Amino acid sequence: MAVFDSVLIANRGEIAVRVIRTLDRLGIRSIAVYSDADADAMHVRAASAAIRIGPADARRSYLDVEAVVRAARDAGAQAIHPGYGFLAESAALARACRSAGIAFIGPPPEAIETMGDKVRARAAVEKRGVATVPGVAGPALDDATLVAGAERVGFPVLVKPALGGGGKGMHRVDDPAGLPGALAQARRESTAAFGDDTLFLERFVTNPRHIEVQILADEHGNVIHLGERECSLQRRHQKVVEEAPSPLLTEEQRERIGQAACETARAVGYVGAGTVEFIVSGDHPDEPFFMEMNTRLQVEHPVTEAVVGIDLVEQQLRVAAGEQLDRAQEDVRITGHAIEARIYAEDPAAGFAPTGGEALLVEWPEGDGVRVDAGIASGDVVSTHYDPMLAKVIAHAATRGAALERLDAALADTRVLGVMTNVAFLRALVADPEVRAGRLDTGLIDRHGERLARIDVPDDVFAQAGRALIERGARGVRAWDPDGWRIGGAVGSSVRLRDGAAIATVTMLPASAAASSVAVRVARERGTSQSRLLADPVAVAFAPGGVWLSTADGTWFVEEARNARRGRAGQDPALASPMPGTVVAVHAADGGEVAAGDALVSIEAMKMEHVLRAPVAGVASIDVRVGDRVSRGQDVAAVRESEES
Template sequence: MPEMFDTVLVANRGEIAIRVARTLRDLGIRSVAVRADDDPSPHPAHFDEVVSLGAGALRDTYLSIEKIIEAARASGAQAIHPGYGFLSENAAFAQACADAGVVFIGPPASAIETMGDKISARHAVESRGVATVPGIAEPGLDDAALIAGAERVGFPVLIKPAAGGGGKGMYRVDDAAGLPSSLAAARREATSSFGDDTLFIERFVTSPRHIEVQVLADAHGTVIHLGERECSLQRRHQKVIEEAPSPLLTEAQRAAIGQAAVETARSVGYVGAGTVEFIVAGDRPDEPFFMEMNTRLQVEHPVTEMVTGVDLVEQQLRIAAGERLAIAQDDVTLSGHAIEARIYAEDPSAGFLPTGGTVLAIDWPYGDDVRVDAGVEQGGEVGSSYDPMIAKVIAHGATRGQALERLRDALAETSIFGVVTNRGFLRALLDEPSVRAGELDTGFIDREGERIAAARIPSDALAAAAADLGQALPMRLGAWQPDGWRIGGAVGRRATFRDGDGTARVQALGERTTVHRADGTVDELATPVEPWLVRTAEGTWVRTAEGDWLVETPPRTRRGRADAEPSLASPMPGTVVAAHVADGDRVAEGQAVVSVEAMKMEHVLRAPVAGTVHLHARVGEQVARGQELATVTPEEASA
């Protein structure tokens, strides 16, 4: 029997580093963390030793192969677990580990290289009889060749980076007119995320469902699968809700897609834990098309662990140590159903733009059938330098319906104050009839997300903020109007708060509170007692079952210049990654002016009117939320 490692370094941060450390501790293995000096992640507290990577850009810290290898040498680590993201699918890193005599807990560099290039991956799996989506996929295709190929494939098409994953640089294009600008944006994102702007094009599958299969392969030729996960609820190709097993597949279809995943792993001599992703038409689940293979642990791996009882990190460690798989295919059984929700630092009501800030208070759910993998703690900072996902909440049940209810309850018990998150959106999403029925597709959130996210601040949150405002009267003088008497009786106390694009007026009288909305609707409810809230300079954070709400009073009206020029302000903290025009250029209404990137998301700012543009930020500049990046002098004013 090969010997297990006694020291393992984890080349990652946040919740995945903490999750890997948990299994290392359970196995009695000494754990070593790496940390950028300016990283607010709490993961170092969960390790036996921490090695500094210094401060600076990602390329100088978590993406520095030399620093990671040196940290392993200095700490005496025999192996490196890469987590996911960063260097986890970097063939050069896997090879550097081998050259340094350190075990890379993952597949061989050759498998990473083949599967990391989506074009070579297609050719590899096709050789094993695995079907791929029709498209044009050859190395070195320029824009002209891709445009011509798209015409042959037929619209709509999907532009995909050959070196990428995670939805970055992927664009759906419905007609030829949209191709040039989408290709330019895809190349820019691919270069930024992967250092390679090679693209290819696939036919866009109508009503697609995203189904992936977890595989395990040892170095002795055994390859098995652990069932599938449904990941169809995603936004801009980023997964939001994942579950296992898929509500779509029959047992026969499950066995067939599992075998296709096994053949995919065999096509590259795979070793370790990996995930094979398929696109499946909702009306043809018996015809899965291979999309890509993720040669690492997946973010959504907990749902597989909960229905199989298999610790995937432990299996990664044992395989990397040279052990044979102790699990045969016939040993794999799926028990019940598990669903995971990703909590992101983003504002659904503002187009899901990234947010950030200081975590003022935090409260996680708990229970035998609930699991939380979190990467933030109270007092921590959520910035724009890293991925916006800050936690995962996972629930298990005997049935899919029971798992859904337990996840809804767990999200209701969750609270994060100080950072706007998508928690309320997630709960509303789980209440959608089609989601509850398992009628999913990858475009659902893109179609319905704005409607689902458009919920007003709940009346109980407004009432709680009003009650808090009354208690804080010395601090808020002028915002809360004291009791008064009029002919006909007392008017009670009143306050006005922001409510979406308008305002809501709250009136408290005795034990009753009335909320008057701008659209004329009126809600009456009992005045809350001891609500869960945190008071800040910006307003009051209030927890309700529907979400965490920052309830603010409207800003005082300020006089401005009558001739103020239309301004383009950054909608989020981030980096200016592109200037689409030059200073002084004439622009048309709606024309792209600058692009800002934060937390791996790019946002294009467009001219609000036609006129002359004046740029106030440079490409590469770090900008704050609300910072003015450009102004446009309208044509009339220019004349």
């Protein structure tokens, strides 16, 4: 029997699709909301009904409490599920639902307010005997107070927004000189993401592991935990790979941290599904420090669902309908190991800059122990207005080693053509010896990220890309085509290609005796020249300036080298925007002197800020103003090198 007749999902993307999946299973009518940018999105197509909520700007659509509640009323929804992000931790939405007589599938507004303010949250849990990280916290601390407090706490420190989460606005600072700049950037990011610039500081824990505990609580006073998740593999404080259980903790430590999480929930009268996050030194796993509580469903909830066998969205629905939890703590059993990898629209080789565009071809993996929570399909457009996460690939197996192998195989079967993603980076990450051994910490990706992101283009990829472009030119092909082609009159034609710094010329050779193969020569400009015989190509998708293709080694976008951008006047080192986005800060004056490494322009896209810095010392030329929209590859600044350099 359904707990509600109809539920509105106040979110988008893969989490909206995932919630709809449970609603469908329970026979509950699902109502989606969408902005103008999402009119044809997957979550709109998946829902029983969909309502336009506003323009692309999230502040005027997904973040508009009044519009969300009005949509729920108009659709006759009995409840609102906020997903995660946007209004998921909005006390205002919870109160508006209460006033409208609509069930909010989340905790009471008072709990959201306390835990949403990390300063108040620290005080609340300390009263329950839960340890917190030493730091400097208080209402509306100014920069001078934070700088003075940092000296007492000791460097390195973490600058953190009092509101919000997801790693946005967080910055590690290793010495006093870097603190003022970090505070200014954190305040900008916090204001943009959460509408508030209140900050606090915490001591940076050495050899840190990020471990969080999933809890469930009902309005009848029952609170249980569902074990922990290891979330230490992070980049810029944003989780990338998560797993359950943690390879660090013993059973005794697991129970201790689980009970601390339950006490945290009790401290604020929590109701629903929530996550309590701890920082744990890998050298002292017996001493977990409370960091924050996320008063919502987490992105990484599928790994807990896999090892515990519980649908957390269903539990949220039942608790919101007033039911008691259907199990006690002693009934919770953890079976096997699960690992999740987040698929982002980003370019690891370009500093993980967000990307976007049309997904020309999308194929997700299938098989035993493999789950995919996705928000896009072939033909969908990945907008730069919202978070860059496209999907999550989850693998579950009897052991951690088997789960890692299954995850790697699933990532190998993941294909997204038309939008640059981090899939190849994820495969390199899960193959890293430290990751395989479970020797994790929150700085691992920072230490090895450049190496893991640097993937050389195989000759076979250049060969396939060259063949596709030459045959396309010969046949006038204009659409993607996953089928094999045959050589026509293009024998002897050449094309010059590049992928990052690698450049090669591919030339068609006379047809081979094997009817199903094609011979090409790949000549690298700084390397060898080799001829090879190619079988029919794999999936191919053409885009302006190059070609996408999927091979056994991964997914690639190979450019025609003649389209490579040159610096202004062919000399000055020009800085191009690595992503489509909005200029949020200009740090240097046009015509002013700058040193190598000085910040010039900050660009924000998909809730992340990217700082472009001077590559050399010299005179800066600034081509943009705050508020300008820029495209990927657009020149925004240049530096004329000083003669004395």
